[in-house]
Amino acid sequence: METITTIAELRARLAPHRLAGKSIGLVPTMGYLHVGHMELVARARASSDIVVVSLFVNPLQFGANEDLAKYPRNLERDEAMLVEGGVDFLFAPGVKDMYPRPMEAVVDVPTLGSELEGSVRPGHFAGVATVVTKLFNIIQPDRAFFGEKDFQQLQLIRRMVADLAQPVEVIGVPTVREADGLACSSRNVYLTPEERAAAAIVPKALDEASRLVAEGVTDVGALELAISEFIDTEPLAKPEVIAIRDPETLRIVSEIGEKPVLLLLFIRFGSTKLLDNRVIDPKNVKFAKVA
Numbered sequence: 038m039e040t041i042t043t044i045a046e047l048r049a050r051l052a053p054h055r056l057a058g059k060s061i062g063l064v065p066t067m068g069y070l071h072v073g074h075m076e077l078v079a080r081a082r083a084s085s086d087i088v089v090v091s092l093f094v095n096p097l098q099f100g101a102n103e104d105l106a107k108y109p110r111n112l113e114r115d116e117a118m119l120v121e122g123g124v125d126f127l128f129a130p131g132v133k134d135m136y137p138r139p140m141e142a143v144v145d146v147p148t149l150g151s152e153l154e155g156s157v158r159p160g161h162f163a164g165v166a167t168v169v170t171k172l173f174n175i176i177q178p179d180r181a182f183f184g185e186k187d188f189q190q191l192q193l194i195r196r197m198v199a200d201l202a203q204p205v206e207v208i209g210v211p212t213v214r215e216a217d218g219l220a221c222s223s224r225n226v227y228l229t230p231e232e233r234a235a236a237a238i239v240p241k242a243l244d245e246a247s248r249l250v251a252e253g254v255t256d257v258g259a260l261e262l263a264i265s266e267f268i269d270t271e272p273l274a275k276p277e278v279i280a281i282r283d284p285e286t287l288r289i290v291s292e293i294g295e296k297p298v299l300l301l302l303f304i305r306f307g308s309t310k311l312l313d314n315r316v317i318d319p320k321n322v323k324f325a326k327v328a
């Protein structure tokens with residue numbers, strides 16, 4: 038694997054592969070890798086001739102009071118994991134390489150980007166859309182892989198790619214979880230042992246929602262309230278978003294009928310915000326027993 042830090046060098050190294058007709062798979066990340074990221078890498082490796090992973094903690098998507106400065110970083114460990122995963126190129130630019138001057142041109146997906154997580158992180162999704170577009174322009178991948186854990190991000194990128202006819206196939210990868218069901222996330226390292234134990238309430242709440250839908254709950258407000266009360270049983274959990282939405286448009290749904298619905302959770306433990314979600318198909322509800 039080659040680690041490359043500048044746009045010009047990466048373009049130069051990829052050009053001959055593209056000319057030779059090789060397909061390129063891109064996995065964008067912010068580093069501090071875990072098994073969830075490695076699943077994205079495995080999908081890319083299985084379907085592309087050349088695999089590029091980007092590692093860039095993108096300042097544009099962090100709010101003024103967010104964790105940009107303390108975001109976990111460990112380049113050496115990440116490199117070793119990516120070599121193990123059979124990656125060809127790691128693109129790890131510095132902020133000055135990606136943004137040599139303040140960005141005047143940006144990409145925004147304003148409606149999808151202001152809902153849900155966007156409502157508590159203003160500007161976040163414009164930062165994501167802008168950096169992902171820039172990565173697409175630099176790398177020109179045939180396919181790009183994103184986790185379903187960040188479901189709103191995935192749907193927003195799909196919409197951006199469709200609306201702007203960006204020539205890339207977006208592939209969503211199911212969430213990889215720890216033994217107690219908590220979604221793997223780089224930010225899990227921020228949790229104290231007590232918060233980490235308490236965070237198991239998040240995947241349990243997804244199971245509880247599936248159970249209630251299987252029991253026949255159709256009222257969206259009643260389901261959101263029941264999930265809120267369920268999460269409130271864990272004193273360390275502070276819900277920021279508990280919402281039932283249309284999985285594609287992320288719009289509010291009036292009731293749970295025949296079609297699948299998205300339950301999206303954004304729950305704070307101390308200063309750490311954890312995301313999770315599940316698409317629940319009322320006609321075929323699958324759930325594990327809530328312990």
Ligand SMILES: Nc1ncnc2c1ncn2[C@@H]1O[C@H](COP(=O)(O)OP(=O)(O)OP(=O)(O)O)[C@@H](O)[C@H]1O
Pocket residue numbers: 065066067068072073074076077182183184185186187210211212213214220221222223224225
């Ligand atoms: N548990 C997971 N399963 C599958 N994909 C994941 C998982 N966690 C993250 N990803 C995906 O990996 C890509 C890079 O994500 P990122 O580097 O932000 O990691 P993260 O663990 O989501 O970090 P954070 O804690 O900052 O949200 C994104 O497409 C994200 O959806």
Ligand SMILES: CC(C)(CO)[C@@H](O)C(=O)[O-]
Pocket residue numbers: 065066067093095098165168169187190
């Ligand atoms: C897609 C992404 C790498 C853009 O910075 C980031 O939002 C992430 O890690 O999910």
Ligand code: BAL
Pocket residue numbers: 067098187190
């Ligand atoms: N995993 C999404 C990137 C972020 O929270 O900034």
